[in-house]
Amino acid sequence: xxxxxxxxxxxxxxxxxxxxxxxxxxxxxxxxxxxxxxxxxxxxxxxxxxxxxxxxxxxxxxxxxxxxxxxxxxxxxxxxxxxxxxxxxxxxxxxxxxxxxxxxxxxxxxxxxxxxxxxxxxxxxxxxxxxxxxxxxxxxxxxxxxxxxxxxxxxxxxxxxxxxxxxxxxxxxxxxxxxxxxxxxxxxxxxxxxxxxxxxxxxxxxxxxxxxxxxxxxxxxxxxxxxxxxxxxxxxxxxxxxxxxxxxxxxxxxxxxxxxxxxxxxxxxxxxxxxxxxxxxxxxxxxxxxxxxxxxxxxxxxxxxxxxxxxxxxxxxxxxxxxxxxxxxxxxxxxxxxxxxxxxxxxxxxxxxxxxxxxxxxxxxxxxxxxxxxx
Amino acid sequence: xxxxxxxxxxxxxxxxxxxxxxxxxxxxxxxxxxxxxxxxxxxxxxxxxxxxxxxxxxxxxxxxxxxxxxxxxxxxxxxxxxxxxxxxxxxxxxxxxxxxxxxxxxxxxxxxxxxxxxxxxxxxxxxxxxxxxxxxxxxxxxxxxxxxxxxxxxxxxxxxxxxxxxxxxxxxxxxxxxxxxxxxxxxxxxxxxxxxxxxxxxxxxxxxxxxxxxxxxxxxxxxxxxxxxxxxxxxxxxxxxxxxxxxxxxxxxxxxxxxxxxxxxxxxxxxxxxxxxxxxxxxxxxxxxxxxxxxxxxxxxxxxxxxxxxxxxxxxxxxxxxxxxxxxxxxxxxxxxxxxxxxxxxxxxxxxxxxxxxx
Numbered sequence: 001x002x003x004x005x006x007x008x009x010x011x012x013x014x015x016x017x018x019x020x021x022x023x024x025x026x027x028x029x030x031x032x033x034x035x036x037x038x039x040x041x042x043x044x045x046x047x048x049x050x051x052x053x054x055x056x057x058x059x060x061x062x063x064x065x066x067x068x069x070x071x072x073x074x075x076x077x078x079x080x081x082x083x084x085x086x087x088x089x090x091x092x093x094x095x096x097x098x099x100x101x102x103x104x105x106x107x108x109x110x111x112x113x114x115x116x117x118x119x120x121x122x123x124x125x126x127x128x129x130x131x132x133x134x135x136x137x138x139x140x141x142x143x144x145x146x147x148x149x150x151x152x153x154x155x156x157x158x159x160x161x162x163x164x165x166x167x168x169x170x171x172x173x174x175x176x177x178x179x180x181x182x183x184x185x186x187x188x189x190x191x192x193x194x195x196x197x198x199x200x201x202x203x204x205x206x207x208x209x210x211x212x213x214x215x216x217x218x219x220x221x222x223x224x225x226x227x228x229x230x231x232x233x234x235x236x237x238x239x240x241x242x243x244x245x246x247x248x249x250x251x252x253x254x255x256x257x258x259x260x261x262x263x264x265x266x267x268x269x270x271x272x273x274x275x276x277x278x279x280x281x282x283x284x285x286x287x288x289x290x291x292x293x294x295x296x297x298x299x300x301x302x303x304x305x306x307x308x309x310x311x312x313x314x315x316x317x318x319x320x321x322x323x324x325x326x327x328x329x330x331x332x333x334x335x336x337x338x339x340x341x342x343x344x345x346x347x348x349x350x351x352x353x354x355x356x357x358x359x360x361x362x363x364x365x366x367x368x369x370x371x372x373x374x375x
Numbered sequence: 376x377x378x379x380x381x382x383x384x385x386x387x388x389x390x391x392x393x394x395x396x397x398x399x400x401x402x403x404x405x406x407x408x409x410x411x412x413x414x415x416x417x418x419x420x421x422x423x424x425x426x427x428x429x430x431x432x433x434x435x436x437x438x439x440x441x442x443x444x445x446x447x448x449x450x451x452x453x454x455x456x457x458x459x460x461x462x463x464x465x466x467x468x469x470x471x472x473x474x475x476x477x478x479x480x481x482x483x484x485x486x487x488x489x490x491x492x493x494x495x496x497x498x499x500x501x502x503x504x505x506x507x508x509x510x511x512x513x514x515x516x517x518x519x520x521x522x523x524x525x526x527x528x529x530x531x532x533x534x535x536x537x538x539x540x541x542x543x544x545x546x547x548x549x550x551x552x553x554x555x556x557x558x559x560x561x562x563x564x565x566x567x568x569x570x571x572x573x574x575x576x577x578x579x580x581x582x583x584x585x586x587x588x589x590x591x592x593x594x595x596x597x598x599x600x601x602x603x604x605x606x607x608x609x610x611x612x613x614x615x616x617x618x619x620x621x622x623x624x625x626x627x628x629x630x631x632x633x634x635x636x637x638x639x640x641x642x643x644x645x646x647x648x649x650x651x652x653x654x655x656x657x658x659x660x661x662x663x664x665x666x667x668x669x670x671x672x673x674x675x676x677x678x679x680x681x682x683x684x685x686x687x688x689x690x691x692x693x694x695x696x697x698x699x700x701x702x703x704x705x706x707x708x709x710x711x712x713x714x715x716x717x718x719x720x721x722x723x724x725x726x727x728x729x730x731x732x733x734x
Contacts, residue, residue: 004656008715008716009716010643010715010716010717013716013717014717017717044720044721045714045720046714046715046716046718046720047712047713047714047716047717047718047719047720048716048718049718050717050718050719051716051717051718096406096726105404105405105406106400106401106402106404108404108405109402109403109404109405110402118583224716225716327381329380329381329384329385330380330381334384335384335387335388335391340726341412351723351726357721359388360721360723361709361721361723362385362388363381363385364706364709364711364721365721
């Protein structure tokens with residue numbers, strides 16, 4: 001594939017891997033967290049862990065927006081979707097995320113009008129085409145997808161669409177990372193910063209990592225070579241005793257972010273005082289809601305969702321697994337109350353979550369695979 | 376954590392996996408039709424125990440029924456594709472090729488097909504004529520008669536224009552023993568051509584994605600490819616499947632699970648068209664799980680593999696065949712891929728529909 005093949009080149013990968021090995025202190029163990037779910041996907045898909053020295057461990061972070069959505073928010077979405085006047089629209093990977101009684105795929109089978117869209121603008125189009133129905137968009141995602149929701153709402157307001165609203169579940173990346181950094185049992189040496197989020201917010205918001213916590217951060221792109229290079233940049237910082245924010249993804253991420261997108265977000269959204277994350281509990285100022293100027297488009301107001309909290313089961317230990325304190329099979333509910341088909345915690349929802357991967361592939365999910373020569 | 380405790384957890388999981396699944400879903404949803412884990416649960420948790428019999432039990436593309444000294448191959452398939460006509464083919468052609476292919480990859484020579492048409496009230500006759508002619512042409516091409524059939528009309532809104540159900544019967548080749556039980560470590564895995572063309576063509580033809588790309592369905596009868604393989608490999612041909620719904624990833628997971636061995640792939644050997652790769656990349660889906668309608672996966676003993684590959688490449692529709700991997704002792708019951716990038720990746724069975732990722 002044009003423009004992408006270069007970033008998946010095996011020979012270049014070996015060269016970068018050799019450089020990483022050359023700056024690795026064999027006496028030391030390094031733990032690096034990739035914050036973003038998209039990075040986790042790349043790491044799995046291309047087998048990046050096999051290219052790293054034994055001393056370098058990648059820890060998968062909290063950055064999968066569908067995985068961290070708490071059951072209560074899924075339940076509320078389902079409640080709206082079940083209303084006969086509603087056409088409920090959402091991204092495809094939202095369909096399987098479990099609430100306390102089921103998922104959207106099952107509710108659709110029961111007769112709810114649920115339609116998968118690729119962009120919130122598709123939801124807006126459906127609203128225009130169906131003036132006698134109420135169209136609700138279930139908005140999810142970090143700062144990556146929030147601007148497109150903001151632009152859609154601006155357009156809806158300009159057009160004066162009365163039958164369109166947004167159930168806002170946008171979350172922000174910095175607070176959960178700060179929450180992780182605040183926990184005393186965390187052992188991490190550095191962070192791979194989320195590239196797509198950073199195209200919007202830029203690199204400045206990560207400066208607290210080196211300044212307040214002494215942890216370096218490299219903002220990285222999503223091709224496997226991007227990730228490998230960002231590991232190398234982190235290892236160099238650690239080796240040279242530097243500690244700063246670096247931008248590996250310069251081809252897409254301006255240091256100051258995308259000011260236009262930030263402006264649209266600032267107009268449409270405001271911070272929630274707190275928001276619940278699946279498996280991680282409540283985190284202050286970690287999510288967005290619609291600003292007062294957009295109350296008319298707020299599905300939470302239009303349908304007065306009760307804000308019911310469905311408690312994560314007491315035994316769920318996602319937080320500990322995320323911090324690397326526990327291995328997945330050490331969690332009390334792993335494989336019994338919590339399975340990929342009926343996940344309780346965030347790490348069991350996506351097939352790339354640490355627990356789901358361990359459930360499917362056992363030790364092979366994190367160990368280097370020794371299976372002899374290539375066929 | 377102690378190794379002992381971890382091992383106990385892993386053993387419990389493994390035990391659970393070997394237990395026959397129970398089908399507990401309160402309703403059927405779209406994931407039950409996607410060919411992945413949910414479909415497996417439906418088949419193995421509900422249909423298999425209800426119909427319980429030795430012909431059904433292997434769950435292969437066609438059942439083999441003893442008949443005198445011969446074995447009859449018997450298969451059926453229903454086609455519910457939207458749109459009815461897509462780049463590279465249409466539902467009628469697909470319905471004939473699909474059933475012919477299920478017979479030929481089971482090592483059988485097709486001798487007759489049935490066709491049932493479920494037509495929605497209001498369908499334009501010219502559409503029906505196009506599909507009937509397409510079926511006749513495909514049957515002619517495969518050299519098998521459509522010997523019986525049925526027609527039903529359902530009310531407007533109760534069907535997508537036209538559904539087609541085809542059933543096929545054939546005579547199994549007595550010299551072949553194609554099954555996952557015949558597979559041995561060291562065997563090579565062959566793929567007859569590019570992956571995901573059909574599924575990608577349909578996704579794009581639906582027009583929901585506003586993607587424009589020239590992708591054509593690969594629907595075709597596999598008869599000439601299978602003949603070439605049989606001639607070249609003879610009894611060294613161990614196993615064949617056509618990777619339709621669920622794609623190559625699903626077929627190979629079934630092979631790994633049923634044979635008890637591991638399947639090891641090389642990513643750079645997987646034939647995928649640039650345009651299909653590009654479309655999949657944009658949609659966040661993996662060509663390994665995208666449907667094919669004119670490809671086969673074959674397992675061949677190592678000593679016959681090169682000849683089998685040459686034979687496939689010499690047939691129309693097999694020019695891009697590759698040896699994509701091999702069977703190994705380890706990792707048992709799993710599929711692993713050496714990536715082009717230099718790492719390894721576990722290939723799971725498809726969970727639910729191949730829905731796009733958002734980030």
